[in-house]
Amino acid sequence: MEDLGHGVNVAVVGAGWAGMAAAAELARAGKRVTVFEAARHLGGRARSVEIEGKVLDNGQHILIGAYRETLRLMRMVGADPERLLARQPLALQFPRKFSLRAPRLPAPLHLAAALFGATGLSWGERMGAVRFMAEMRRKAYRLAADMPVAELLGRHGQGGALARYLWEPLCVSALNTPAAQASAQVFLNVLRDALGGARANADLLIPRADLGRLFPEPAAAFVRARGGSIRLGTPVRVLDKTADGFVLDASAQRYRQVILAVGPHQLDPLLGRFAALAPLRRDVAALGYEPIYTCYLQYPPGVAMPQAMTGFDGGYIQWIFDRGRLNGMHGLLAAVISARGAHQDATQDALAQAIQVELAAFLPGLPAPLWSRVIAEKRATFSCRPGMTRPANRTEVEGLYLAGDYTAGDYPATLESAVRSGVLAASLVQHEIDPL
Numbered sequence: 001m002e003d004l005g006h007g008v009n010v011a012v013v014g015a016g017w018a019g020m021a022a023a024a025e026l027a028r029a030g031k032r033v034t035v036f037e038a039a040r041h042l043g044g045r046a047r048s049v050e051i052e053g054k055v056l057d058n059g060q061h062i063l064i065g066a067y068r069e070t071l072r073l074m075r076m077v078g079a080d081p082e083r084l085l086a087r088q089p090l091a092l093q094f095p096r097k098f099s100l101r102a103p104r105l106p107a108p109l110h111l112a113a114a115l116f117g118a119t120g121l122s123w124g125e126r127m128g129a130v131r132f133m134a135e136m137r138r139k140a141y142r143l144a145a146d147m148p149v150a151e152l153l154g155r156h157g158q159g160g161a162l163a164r165y166l167w168e169p170l171c172v173s174a175l176n177t178p179a180a181q182a183s184a185q186v187f188l189n190v191l192r193d194a195l196g197g198a199r200a201n202a203d204l205l206i207p208r209a210d211l212g213r214l215f216p217e218p219a220a221a222f223v224r225a226r227g228g229s230i231r232l233g234t235p236v237r238v239l240d241k242t243a244d245g246f247v248l249d250a251s252a253q254r255y256r257q258v259i260l261a262v263g264p265h266q267l268d269p270l271l272g273r274f275a276a277l278a279p280l281r282r283d284v285a286a287l288g289y290e291p292i293y294t295c296y297l298q299y300p301p302g303v304a305m306p307q308a309m310t311g312f313d314g315g316y317i318q319w320i321f322d323r324g325r326l327n328g329m330h331g332l333l334a335a336v337i338s339a340r341g342a343h344q345d346a347t348q349d350a351l352a353q354a355i356q357v358e359l360a361a362f363l364p365g366l367p368a369p370l371w372s373r374v375i376a377e378k379r380a381t382f383s384c385r386p387g388m389t390r391p392a393n394r395t396e397v398e399g400l401y402l403a404g405d406y407t408a409g410d411y412p413a414t415l416e417s418a419v420r421s422g423v424l425a426a427s428l429v430q431h432e433i434d435p436l
Helices: 018-028 066-074 109-116 123-138 150-154 160-175 184-194 216-225 275-285 321-329 346-362 415-433
Strands: 010-013 033-036 048-051 054-057 083-090 091-094 098-101 204-207 228-229 240-244 243-247 258-261 287-298 309-311 318-323 332-338 371-382 401-402
Touching: 010 018, 010 243, 018 033, 018 066, 018 216, 018 415, 033 216, 066 216, 066 415, 098 109, 098 160, 109 123, 123 160, 123 184, 123 240, 150 160, 150 184, 160 184, 204 321, 216 228, 216 415, 243 258, 258 415, 318 321, 321 332, 332 346, 346 371, 401 415
Parallel strands: 010 033, 010 258, 033 228, 091 309, 258 401
Antiparallel strands: 048 054, 083 204, 091 098, 240 243, 287 332, 287 371, 309 318, 318 332
8 A cells, every 4th residue: 555645645536627726736736636537538528529530618608807826726737828818908899789899008997988988888888887886896796685786786877788798798707606696705706806906917818729728638747747647538526535545446555635626516426435435416406507608700811800809789690709700720719608598498400590790790791610619518517696605625534625616715617716625625735744
């Protein structure tokens, strides 16, 4: 049996962004770690896939300048954000309907200038948005009691075009939950960091490379270079604990600590042998989920959108990403639909056809796509609702920790939330190993 104090004594189950963040932090601290992943690829629910010979993503994830932990870990594992992410000032474009762009001014002038300069809003709506942000800042972005985002907006007169083109798209993009059901407190946490801080915090960081190259793959190389192991295609179905440590699937190996970094819907079978975790299992079972659908359409190379990211309104499409403008995949467009809606009732072929009709109305003369593919991540995120209970990273079982975007924290289910959770779980493990 391996020495629990000096050998491979930390197991991370799950190689998504949370699991790889935890593993990278442990490797940085000189701890040898083994990562187990059931799939044959890294990244979890934010991963790269191959379609028609192209390496693409199972969703179009956007980072923002406020995602400091994600950017820090990218640099730590050798993934240069300046090369891999296209940084641009906050810009929301709904052609012929609404436009907002934050100028490069010191905070908070950048936000005031963006709101006053927005098109598609009346003067009263612009003033109302400025007053709303000022009021939220005065209250330190804290609510006495959580409520749906739609209710918060209604109480502060943020209806009409303001809600339709600014607050509600931001809510759905960040929380992946419709404004009528989404947590206003979590939404304000995002506004606090993105719009209420330094100007660069609001910048949009749009991936130029596939999601695997952004972090999971460099993190895996970082872990391996420091003596760790990444075991892909290796599911863990049973977790138990003996006097010698944790046992994974009756293996002879023992681990002093285990970080469970699987999706919350995959957690319950791994907790079944721990009676003390019954309340945790109930809390996790109570979580709801929201989907993200991404429809890729490949057109001839000359087809392009006016900008890399364009908002749509009134149909299925919420955002279109032009992969040609982002990373040279000319003619490839990605239509994103976040949260629940009528698109869930359509077949994938019917949805792709409907998206083609919406695009053709925007781009006259648009030819039929050469091919299309819908990727439906049906449990992309937890449903971020008011007053929900999110589990802590430390469990009632000594040495057993959780990591994932669903665990307790300020943020909704984002890449930053996953990374922060992995970093926190790793720090708890390190403190247990080296309490001084």
